[in-house]
Amino acid sequence: MGLVATERLDRQRVIDAALNLLDAEGLDALSTRRLGAVLDASANAMYWHVGNMDNLVGFAADTVFAELELTSGAESWRDRLAATARELRGLFTRHRWLTAAFSANPRIHGPGIVRFQDHLLQVCHQAGFTGFDLDWAGATVFSYVIGDAWGQTPPPGSEPADTAAELVEQVKTDLADYPLLLDRYAALAGADPDDVNDASFEFGLRTLLDGLQAHLDHHITGPR
Amino acid sequence: MGLVATERLDRQRVIDAALNLLDAEGLDALSTRRLGAVLDASANAMYWHVGNMDNLVGFAADTVFAELELTSGAESWRDRLAATARELRGLFTRHRWLTAAFSANPRIHGPGIVRFQDHLLQVCHQAGFTGFDLDWAGATVFSYVIGDAWGQTPPPGSEPADTAAELVEQVKTDLADYPLLLDRYAALAGADPDDVNDASFEFGLRTLLDGLQAHLDHHITGPR
DNA sequence: ACCTGAACACCGTTCAAGT
DNA sequence: ACCTGAACACCGTTCAAGT
Numbered sequence: 001m002g003l004v005a006t007e008r009l010d011r012q013r014v015i016d017a018a019l020n021l022l023d024a025e026g027l028d029a030l031s032t033r034r035l036g037a038v039l040d041a042s043a044n045a046m047y048w049h050v051g052n053m054d055n056l057v058g059f060a061a062d063t064v065f066a067e068l069e070l071t072s073g074a075e076s077w078r079d080r081l082a083a084t085a086r087e088l089r090g091l092f093t094r095h096r097w098l099t100a101a102f103s104a105n106p107r108i109h110g111p112g113i114v115r116f117q118d119h120l121l122q123v124c125h126q127a128g129f130t131g132f133d134l135d136w137a138g139a140t141v142f143s144y145v146i147g148d149a150w151g152q153t154p155p156p157g158s159e160p161a162d163t164a165a166e167l168v169e170q171v172k173t174d175l176a177d178y179p180l181l182l183d184r185y186a187a188l189a190g191a192d193p194d195d196v197n198d199a200s201f202e203f204g205l206r207t208l209l210d211g212l213q214a215h216l217d218h219h220i221t222g223p224r
Numbered sequence: 225m226g227l228v229a230t231e232r233l234d235r236q237r238v239i240d241a242a243l244n245l246l247d248a249e250g251l252d253a254l255s256t257r258r259l260g261a262v263l264d265a266s267a268n269a270m271y272w273h274v275g276n277m278d279n280l281v282g283f284a285a286d287t288v289f290a291e292l293e294l295t296s297g298a299e300s301w302r303d304r305l306a307a308t309a310r311e312l313r314g315l316f317t318r319h320r321w322l323t324a325a326f327s328a329n330p331r332i333h334g335p336g337i338v339r340f341q342d343h344l345l346q347v348c349h350q351a352g353f354t355g356f357d358l359d360w361a362g363a364t365v366f367s368y369v370i371g372d373a374w375g376q377t378p379p380p381g382s383e384p385a386d387t388a389a390e391l392v393e394q395v396k397t398d399l400a401d402y403p404l405l406l407d408r409y410a411a412l413a414g415a416d417p418d419d420v421n422d423a424s425f426e427f428g429l430r431t432l433l434d435g436l437q438a439h440l441d442h443h444i445t446g447p448r
Numbered sequence: 449a450c451c452t453g454a455a456c457a458c459c460g461t462t463c464a465a466g467t
Numbered sequence: 468a469c470c471t472g473a474a475c476a477c478c479g480t481t482c483a484a485g486t
Contacts, residue, residue, distance in 0.1 A: 009451085032480085041451075042451070042452050042453075043452095043479090043480095047480075052479080052480075099374075100324070104324055106376075109398075111398050114405065115402075117405055118405040121404055132420075133427070135420075136423065136428065137427070139375070139424045139428065142371070143374070144371055144428075145371065146371040147368055147369065148367040150367070150370055150374070152330075178338065178341075178342040180342060181338065187356070188359065196356075199360065200359065203357070203360035203361070203363075203364060204360065206435070206439075207432060207435035207436055208432065209435070210434065210438040210439070211431030211432055211434040211435030211436075211438070214435070232469085255458085256460060265471090266470070266472075267461095267471095271460095271461075271470095272469060276461075
C-alpha cells in the first residue's frame with residue numbers, strides 16, 4: 001500500500017502525506033489508518049510526530065497558508081487588498097477541505113497563518129485604517145472571502161453537484177410561493193457555475209472596497 | 225437513558241431530539257446511538273424517519289432557519305437588510321454547529337432555507353437590484369455573515385477558548401517579525417471578546433451597506 | 449528516539465427478522 | 468408501517484512492548 005519509499009518519518013513527511021489525501025479526497029478521507037498505509041507505517045506512527053489528528057489538520061492548514069503569494073508592491077491599497085482577497089479565495093478553492101477544517105477546529109494557528117494576517121493588516125494600514133478599525137477592516141475582508149468559499153462547489157469525495165437545472169426541478173414545488181426566487185434560480189440555471197461564482201465574488205469584493213473607501217473618505221472630511 | 229416519554233417516533237420528534245443534542249453539545253455529539261438513547265429507541269430507529277445522518281442534520285438546519293423572524297415592514301432597504309443580516313448572524317450564534325454542518329454538506333436545502341433566501345432577495349430587490357446583481361447582492365451579504373460566524377467563539381463541546389491574553393503569550397515568538405500584528409493582538413487582549421465580535425460585525429455590515437449604496441448610486445447616475 | 453500491535457470505546461449504515 | 472439486534476467496516480487514541 002505504501003506509495004512512498006520507506007524512510008524515516010518526520011513531521012513534514014506526515015504533513016505532506018496528509019495534504020495529498022486532503023486535496024485529493026477531502027477531510028473525511030484523512031484517517032490515521034489511511035495515512036499509515038500511504039506512509040508505509042502503522043496507523044499510530046503519526047502520533048509521535050504531530051500529537052493528534054486535530055494538530056495534523058492544523059499543520060496542514062498552516063502549510064497551505066504559507067504557499068500564498070503576498071505581493072509587497074507599491075500599487076494602490078485598493079489593488080493590493082483586491083489581490084490579497086483573490087489570493088485567499090484561490091487558497092480555499094485549491095484546498096476545499098480548509099473551510100471544514102476551520103469550522104471543526106477554529107483554533108488553528110501557525111506561522112503561515114500569522115504571516116497572512118500580518119500582510120492583510122499591512123495592506124489595510126496602508127489604506128489608512130488604524131486602531132480597531134484596522135482589525136475590523138481586515139476581519140471584514142477575511143469574513144467575506146471565507147463566506148464566499150463556503151458557498152463554492154462541494155469538496156472532493158462528495159458526489160458531483162446537481163446541475164442548476166436539476167436543482168430547479170427539485171425545488172420547484174418548494175418555490176411555488178416565491179416567484180422572485182424561482183425566477184432567479186431559473187436564470188442561474190442557464191449560466192456556467194464557475195462564471196457565476198467568479199462574478200459573484202467580484203461583485204462582493206468591489207462592494208466591500210467601495211464601502212471601505214467610503215469609510216476612509218468620511219474620516220478625512222470629519223465624522224458624520 | 226430515555227429522556228422522553230416512550231411514544232411513537234415521527235420525523236419531527238427525531239429532528240427535535242437531534243436539535244437538542246446539537247445545540248447543547250455540537251455536531252460531534254450527534255450520533256445515531258446517542259440519539260437512540262435520548263429517544264428510548266435503538267440507534268437505527270432514525271433511519272426509517274430521516275434516511276440517514278446527513279439528511280437529519282439537513283432537516284435540523286432547515287428547522288432552525290424557519291425560526292428566523294423576517295420583518296416585512298416598510299422601513300428603508302438599508303434598515304431591513306441590516307436587520308436581516310443581524311437575524312442570520314443570531315441564528316449562527318445560537319446554533320454554532322450550523323457552519324460546520326454546512327461546510328460538511330453544502331447541499332442542505334429545505335423550505336425554511338428557501339423562505340430566508342426569498343426574504344433576502346426581496347429586500348435587495350426593494351433596494352433596487354435586479355438581474356444577476358440581485359443574486360450577487362444577496363450572496364455578498366450571506367457570505368459576509370457566514371464568514372463572520374465562522375470566526376466566532378468555538379462551538380460547545382470544545383474546551384473553553386483561551387483568553388486573548390493567553391493567546392498573545394502563546395504566539396509572541398511567532399509574532400516577533402510582525403510588530404503591527406503583535407500590537408493589534410495586545411490591543412484585542414484587553415477588550416471583551418463579545419464586544420469585539422459585535423463591533424467587528426457592525427463595522428463590516430456598515431461597510432457592505434455603504435458599498436451597496438455606492439453601487440446603486442452609480443447606476444442611477446449612469447455607468448461609470 | 450521512534451515505531452508497532454493489540455486493545456478500547458466509539459462511529460454510520462445495512463439488513464434480516466420481528467410486531 | 469415501524470422498529471430491533473446483530474453484524475460489518477470503519478474511526479481516534481492509548482499504551483505496553485519492541486528496536
